[in-house]
Amino acid sequence: xxxxxxxxxxxxxxxNPRRLSDMLLVKETSRMAFTDLGGAGRxxxxxTGVAVGALATTAVTLVITALTPxxxxxxxxxxxxxxxxxxxxxxxxxxxxxAAVASYLAFEYFFVPPVHSFAIARxxxxxxxxxxxxxAYVISELARRAQTRANxxxxxxxxxxxxxxxxxxxxxxxxxxxxxxxxxxxxxxTGELFEAVAREVGLLCDADLARMERFDAGRAVTAIxxxxxxxxxxxxVGTRFALEGASIAAQVRDTGRPARVDSFAxxxxxxxxxxxxxxxxASVGCPITVEGRLWGVIAASTTHDQPFPPDTEARIGDFTExxxxxxxxxxxxxxxxxxxxxxxxxxxxxxxxVVRDLHDxxxxxxxxxxxxxxxALRSIGEEPAGAGELIAEALxxxxxxxxxxxELAHGLLPDALTxxxxxxxxxxxxxxxxxxxxxxxxxxxxxPEIEASAYFVIAEALTNVAKHAGAQRAEIAxxxxxxxxxxxxxxxxxxxxxxxxxxxxxxxxxxxTLGGWLELDSPRGGGTRLAITLPLxx
Numbered sequence: 001x002x003x004x005x006x007x008x009x010x011x012x013x014x015x016n017p018r019r020l021s022d023m024l025l026v027k028e029t030s031r032m033a034f035t036d037l038g039g040a041g042r043x044x045x046x047x048t049g050v051a052v053g054a055l056a057t058t059a060v061t062l063v064i065t066a067l068t069p070x071x072x073x074x075x076x077x078x079x080x081x082x083x084x085x086x087x088x089x090x091x092x093x094x095x096x097x098x099a100a101v102a103s104y105l106a107f108e109y110f111f112v113p114p115v116h117s118f119a120i121a122r123x124x125x126x127x128x129x130x131x132x133x134x135x136a137y138v139i140s141e142l143a144r145r146a147q148t149r150a151n152x153x154x155x156x157x158x159x160x161x162x163x164x165x166x167x168x169x170x171x172x173x174x175x176x177x178x179x180x181x182x183x184x185x186x187x188x189x190t191g192e193l194f195e196a197v198a199r200e201v202g203l204l205c206d207a208d209l210a211r212m213e214r215f216d217a218g219r220a221v222t223a224i225x226x227x228x229x230x231x232x233x234x235x236x237v238g239t240r241f242a243l244e245g246a247s248i249a250a251q252v253r254d255t256g257r258p259a260r261v262d263s264f265a266x267x268x269x270x271x272x273x274x275x276x277x278x279x280x281x282a283s284v285g286c287p288i289t290v291e292g293r294l295w296g297v298i299a300a301s302t303t304h305d306q307p308f309p310p311d312t313e314a315r316i317g318d319f320t321e322x323x324x325x326x327x328x329x330x331x332x333x334x335x336x337x338x339x340x341x342x343x344x345x346x347x348x349x350x351x352x353x354v355v356r357d358l359h360d361x362x363x364x365x366x367x368x369x370x371x372x373x374x375x376a377l378r379s380i381g382e383e384p385a386g387a388g389e390l391i392a393e394a395l396x397x398x399x400x401x402x403x404x405x406x407e408l409a410h411g412l413l414p415d416a417l418t419x420x421x422x423x424x425x426x427x428x429x430x431x432x433x434x435x436x437x438x439x440x441x442x443x444x445x446x447x448p449e450i451e452a453s454a455y456f457v458i459a460e461a462l463t464n465v466a467k468h469a470g471a472q473r474a475e476i477a478x479x480x481x482x483x484x485x486x487x488x489x490x491x492x493x494x495x496x497x498x499x500x501x502x503x504x505x506x507x508x509x510x511x512x513t514l515g516g517w518l519e520l521d522s523p524r525g526g527g528t529r530l531a532i533t534l535p536l537x538x
Contacts, residue, residue, distance in 0.1 A: 049091025053099030056083035194225035245269015469493025
């Protein structure tokens with residue numbers, strides 16, 4: 001059994017340092033946006049501060065005007081701080097400085113003789129202006145620092161909340177992946193595993209529906225597992241869909257990459273029609289690749305207008321790795337069981353053939369020999385002259401039985417192979433063919449099981465050459481390379497040999513049992529090449 005692959009190490013995985021750095025970049029961008037309002041924002045803020053300062057200065061001037069009949073105006077100049085300080089706190093030094101200058105000018109114009117002019121009559125007015133400006137600067141700086149600390153504190157609170165949210169999400173992902181990995185390790189049925197994966201993907205992506213589909217021959221998929229958040233919307237399972245129109249499966253089939261459909265409005269095709277019937281607004285999915293081949297797709301769908309987050313494909317991708325491992329394990333187990341069944345069937349058939357040949361051939365001859373010898377024994381006492389003919393007949397039957405037994409034994413393992421090795425065994429096959437064959441086989445001896453398997457593969461290939469290929473020539477080349485015996489059998493015939501033929505499956509099972517592999521290349525009209533590799537050291 002294959003060990004399940006540990007998920008979470010892909011380049012798009014949320015636990016990947018690259019993705020974490022992307023998150024930090026987004027946070028830093030948010031911080032900058034939070035603390036820097038931009039040129040337009042600063043202008044609006046300054047304008048507002050100046051307006052507030054103007055209104056406050058006007059209000060203070062009116063108050064001083066009302067108090068002037070009973071109080072000295074110079075004793076009331078401090079009231080202008082009520083126009084400067086709030087502006088410094090709320091809008092900064094610039095608007096506060098404008099408010100201070102405006103206050104100075106208003107006091108000079110309305111209360112310092114000569115009134116209704118801007119002539120500077122006393123140095124105290126200049127001093128009051130400088131005091132107001134200094135006060136505005138100090139207060140605005142203190143307010144700025146306080147606001148900065150408040151912003152930083154608020155940002156830390158937000159970052160802490162975001163970090164906790166990310167941590168909770170990662171923990172959910174890890175828990176879901178562990179549950180699926182446990183099912184893979186336990187070797188549960190693929191149907192149970194597929195249903196569990198569809199459910200985990202749907203819940204983890206906050207989707208409303210999720211489905212797993214397997215690509216079929218031709219441009220089609222079959223739904224093999226589905227999950228829905230409620231019973232009202234059920235995705236079809238066991239249904240075959242043509243890949244026409246808009247769908248996640250069609251995009252994945254064409255590109256082999258994750259895909260998105262942000263809207264099925266106005267889309268055509270059977271899958272799009274089902275999405276519209278169920279109220280699906282958007283879908284996102286990832287391919288399932290098993291041992292290098294595109295096997296299927298997992299997709300999550302939502303019935304809401306808001307699309308899936310950008311990292312949804314990566315979150316689904318972790319599950320596709322586990323599913324691919326489970327599928328590879330299941331296929332390997334199924335192939336192993338089928339191979340064992342074929343080997344058992346071939347062994348049983350070989351034993352039945354031996355029994356049948358013995359019964360119909362050599363055994364019948366021995367029975368006839370025994371009966372003839374019994375007749376000869378009786379004739380010795382009654383008719384001595386006829387006993388010799390009976391004995392001669394029995395001898396012929398015995399010779400025939402011996403010959404058939406020898407041929408039967410050669411059919412199991414030819415004498416040339418047993419005595420002379422692979423080279424001699426191949427020569428015995430080639431000698432019986434009418435098609436010219438170029439042979440290049442080393443004379444060295446190999447382990448018996450290697451010689452027998454190589455012999456039967458070559459015999460099967462040459463039988464195809466003689467009976468079906470219509471070839472003019474054939475070639476056998478064998479060599480020892482890197483601790484393995486490599487054999488190529490080629491012909492220039494019509495090609496088109498089937499890799500799932502009974503004879504070839506039996507040969508493949510024999511080769512795989514020895515730790516080797518078999519390859520067939522037989523395009524129509526292009527001849528046939530059968531290659532095997534048999535390890536010599538195991």
